[in-house]
Amino acid sequence: MSSTTFVTLPDGSQREIPPGASALDLARSIGKRLADDAIVARVNGELYDLARPLPPEARVEILTTRDPEALEVYRHSSAHLLAAAVLELYPETKLGIGPPIKDGFYYDFQRPEPFTAEDLAKIEARMAEIRDRDLPYERQVVEKQAGLAKYREIGEPMKCELIEERAGDQFTEYTLGPQFIDFCRGPHLPSTKKIKAFKLLSIAGAYWKGDENRHQMQRIYGTSWYSQKDLDEHLQKLEEAKKRDHRVLGKQLGLFTVDDKVGQGLILWKPKGSIIRQELQTFISEHLRRQGYSQVFTPHIGKLELYKTSGHFPYYADSQFPPLVDREQISQLAADGCSCAHLANLLGSGEIEGFLLKPMNCPHHIRIFDSDPHSYRDLPVRLSEFGTVYRFEQSGELGGMTRVRGFTQDDAHIFCTEEQVPQEVSGCLELVKIIFGTIGMKDYRVRVGLRDPDSAKYVGEPEQWDAAEKACKEAAESLGVPYTLEPGEAAFYGPKIDFVVQDVIGREWQLGTVQVDYQLPQRFDLNYTGADNKPHRPVMIHRAPFGSMERFVGVLIEHFAGAFPLWLSPLQAVVLPISDRHLEYAGNVLEQLRGAGLRAELDSRSEKVNYKIREAQMQKVPYMLVIGDREAEQGAVSVRNRKHGDRGAMPLGEFLESVKGLIATRSQED
């Protein structure tokens, strides 16, 4: 054992401290402030508890509240505090896992009784009590077998399972007070009193190890922060987010509705929402024409056989509506004594011919492509359609516009030669970039879904996969935004590039997607005649830059907090006469606004302007045109902008020119 510990600090300076000294000792020797702010240490690249003795030679970095990793440790320790409180109050509870997560932490518990909201308050109070006891989080190294025996004895079967799976010959555990002990890699805070502000937020069900075949546990979610102020701000932010929720705004602004008499997960677009959708479709159609796409229309159903050929049935039978079967066939089966159970089996296995509500548009487009012979000179053929598809999502997953059972994709399929793939993929990405740029959506991430080499669920030749994955990676690269490679995230027929955004409560949604497919052309035996006068197999690219109109508009509502840019606003201007004697001129103004192509309305109610303004403001109408004596005399309008307030009077013609310009360029300003 060396007689001194040599420490190198981040600035390169070196120190010698007594052997067995900890990072906390080191911090104290540097300064009280640092010691107070210290959360955890990074020692030779590994995170160390502050109290853990340093090795003889150590590069040490003290992590304080400024470091993101420190916050994770802080929240991990908060999770332990939660578990300790739960065990004190409900000793029969069994522990699962309790990691930190974005903005907080959770812990999974198993207990016969469900936790209630009142329990949560009790647990929170007990957490505060334990926190005030100033208990240290103590790290211990134990031998695997001895440790296992101990956890078996205290009756923690899930901990035993984890130890069996994850531990080497030794593992670490952390205690908190005389009772609480947890198999845990750590590190943790030095003491509970470091935890300043926390709140338990919700209870939810969660399968043990995320496996729906295992038992279900109760997960308690919480959040913790370095100060009450930070916590309050975070809670405030959650409140604000609720107001931006597209389900709330969609109702307030009259954009869409879901009616259980129609069915779960089926969006009814109200007139105002329909305008937004229509504008988006016009917008994208312009770019499709520019990029040489052809538009097609196809029906909502197709023969089951079609989807057997494509492979969608039976791979995805569970998430499809069952096939539509004609009456005669049903009667025949009944006459043959077919039971309901048998019928269900036959339907499930696809042994009864029928029609399927289409889960995807590609088979229809493929049949259009194949309805004519093609030469290499024709390629690429780009077929686009705002095609509505139906998927039977699990009921617990449905909600708002982001997860639905019927939706319209801004879909297209490109049939091209293998050589054309890279160029076509980047063409698709360019389109996505234009769309996101126009909308002003910057917070999206790009996910390149690659095949998982271990899995057999993919179809196609490895060489083709390699080529397609390469094309996707290069295209993502050229996009100039950060992207992640995600093995195992590919579609079964090919790699893909996805665009993922977050909603107001932090959930991620996939929007646009570009997928390279070598598989379907083969399944459908597609051909084109090459320059060598021989048949060749085309490659298909599936792409939908918005993903679906439903999800995209849902995300857009939240992105704009309901205040859509002028070109997308369902109502662009509202005319507000001050009194009845201005009605005639106001009607005149309305006519001219509409004549210029604006979506405008007249508020002719006998209310004060303030009242009308308030209403228009809450409806987030971009322009309010106040009409009084002065305006009527001068042929002017007084312009109030929803964001900038009173802009003063101007001639109507001038106003029209300015908004027409903003609309034509799809400006984000108004």
Add this chain to the structure above:
RNA sequence: GCCGGCGUAGCUCAGCAGGUAGAGCAUCUGAUUUGUAAUCAGAGGGUCGCAGGUUCGAUUCCUGUCGCCGGCUCCA
């Protein structure tokens, strides 16, 4: 699909330890004629999600069902 919570007027919500309900906003009517975020008054509006059960009596308690919310699982 699973776990938990919730479902009262168009909306947001109150109420009921079991005696068939109330506010604000919205709507309608009247008055007011108004200058940049709510003028005043009056009226109408609910088989308390739906179906069973317990009870003299259920919006309230129980069961089932449908839907919504949070999470889990899934997501071509």
